Amino acid sequence: AIQQGLVAYLATRILLGICLGGYIPASLYSITMWYKKSETSTRFFIFFMGNSVARASSGLVAFGLLRMRGAAGLAGWKWLMIIDGLTAILVGLLSALLFPGTPFSSLKSLSYIARQRVVIDDPTTLQKRHSVTFEDVISTLTNWAIYPHLLIALLGNAPANAISAYDPTIINSFGYERLTSNALNSVGSWIQLFLNPAFGYLADRLRMRGLSMMIGTRNVLITYLIVVDNPSKDVRYAVLTLALSFVGVWHPINGSWVALDARNAEQRSIIMAVYIMIANCAGTVGGPLFSENDAPMYCRAWTICVALLSAALFCGVLAHIQYYFLNRWAMRKEIDNESEGSSASVDEGGSAARR
Structure with a gap:
């Protein structure tokens, strides 16, 4: 709010990117430490609901x-930047004071219960943790199974980010007033608050x-x-709201799908960092x-969005197929190693569970 000129603006944006870069992957990694694999998708959805609330309220806040x-x-x-910045500082201070860490770093009885339920679900959480090494990075990046997920994040988020950023402008191009467009763009995000946890629950259940x-x-x-x-502005707005x-x-x-495929905590932290990097790109x-x-119909933009999302859907099918074959391979390995008392399996959700 106090910056002057392009140089100050760019410097502020770079500083903002540096400060924001780590909190999402670190938060998602922390979630995987507190919850079982069958609960991860729902918790990821709850985490991202914060973003949905921000988008839903931002239009109404901006309107005022x-x-x-x-x-x-x-x-x-x-005024918008000042109030937004002060709110972010307050939330950051509260998070630093209240963030629980991990079940393995606390002696409270609740942490003991949380630790035991996670260990029973995934015994690899008992593995000794160490700082991430260059070998961990290479091992993670050479795991071909993660790349369909990364492509989905890139191809699917590109049109999503574009529409989320420009939806007031897009709605305005339909024929609505500018301030009204800012308020109308929040409707899809409010609906998303109900759809997201429902999909997360179904994915886990x-x-x-x-x-x-x-x-x-x-x-x-x-x-x-x-x-x-579509020539009708009301139909286009209704359909855009469904898209949002x-x-x-x-x-x-x-995100939860690829996180559960990690072999250990170090790989999971790297995967989450790379995944969010790709999503930001x-x-x-x-x-x-x-x-x-391209205004006002944005025919070229919508055509590109359709092409990108079609490619993302194809990568989703590819990921689904790859885990089907990994399942079959794991089942054969389980049968072969049964006499030695070891087994391995990969569930449809992409998690490699070693018992």
């Missing part, structure tokens, strides 16, 4: 704060993460196909999609 232009001699967008993710991706793809050339409702459904499932890909020279 932008009307403060001129108060104390400040522009409306500066049915142990069908691949199918749940592909259903969510397919629904978004259908809405993109409808909105691209499903746009984040598949992302937490994909999708913003760079999707940023220029909705350009001014």
